[in-house]
Amino acid sequence: MNSNDIAVYLHIPFCVKRCLYCDYVSTTDLSLKAKYFNALSKEIALKGEKLKGRKVRTIYFGGGTPSFVEEEFILQTFRSLQEHMDLSDLEEFTIEVNPESVNEKKVQFYKEIGINRISMGFQSTSDKILKTVGRSHDFNKGLESYKLLTSFYDNINIDFIVGLPYENFETVNSNLEFIEKMKPSHISYYLLDSSHDTPLKHFLEIKEMKLPEDDLVYDLLDYIYDQLKKLQYNRYEISSWSLPQKECIHNQFYWYNLDYVGFGVSAGGHINNERYVNTSDVKAYITKLNNEELPYDTKNANDEFAELLETLFMSLRLTKGITYDSLVQRFSKNVVDNVLNQLKNNLEEYISIDDSIKLTTKGLNFSRFVFEKLLDVSPT
Ligand SMILES: C[S@@+](CC[C@H](N)C(=O)[O-])C[C@H]1O[C@@H](n2cnc3c(N)ncnc32)[C@H](O)[C@@H]1O
């Protein structure tokens, strides 16, 4: 990656309905849609001014549900990017779609504006699971939409979640059969995170819903890893598998802690060692931009230690990790060595430290534990 390159993320916070497990910022209230997109264009204009000379390598429309909004809003946003940013080296352009809101006209339009990668949220092939967690589609709708996508694209990611209520070997096998038949070029297989304040967490607390036992979920994870390997998928990040040369380029900006700019509510960015997160409140976002103000919730400059720790935190998600050489090119050798010594002493079984710094197999399986422990590393 050239150090002048940046990635662009745009958050589209509208959904048909809210899924019970979801903690991402989105709303089903569409009354502010037009105002939101005008504010988004304004944010692009304001931040674009400050990013003159930087070349956009990837664009990612995420959400929420970008496929739920009309084409005119995606076009307006894309035109703003064209006007205010340098897209001459654009390599990867992704949009997230949901099965119930994507259709042929929209996919045709995505193709026309240069979108070259699609990410579709499937989550499960089990209708019982989909219905229980409040998805707006069933398996057949998912299959129909996936087939539609394949008539336009061969660069398609499918999202699955493991560990939802009613998950068992049968439901996971059905997901794997779908993958084997359809052969998407990329798969994101996430472990359910039920720690956030969501309706799912509430239903679990009042015992109206139940998750599969942890032991079963760990067995399922092992099984998924083995089966996807047999299907020629390479696990290159904790939750990401791809066929050869189909790794996601956009996410590598996050994983190597490179520079990226986020537009929209709740979007985060990391530019020149500064990290920011935008407000999560749609109304506040619109008001601030109407007043020509950037909609930050937080914005901090990282010192070298914080920047290094963030870089390790993110790059340890990659199965190949990060090389020692690339760390000492970016950071002072003594700061790097101090941090790596602490990791050696405290996380030896979980992190291998050599020419590359990466998680061991045990570390990959217990990555949440490793990331918690990383917070204990101190600057001295
Ligand atoms: C930001 S969401 C948006 C995608 C799209 N709206 C959808 O629902 O398919 C991206 C992905 O994050 C994953 N995700 C969302 N909530 C999750 C949770 N609580 N635990 C694990 N994965 C989650 C899902 O796989 C989802 O497809």
Ligand code: SF4
């Ligand atoms: S999982 Fe996707 S569709 Fe469901 S509420 Fe979250 S962003 Fe919306």
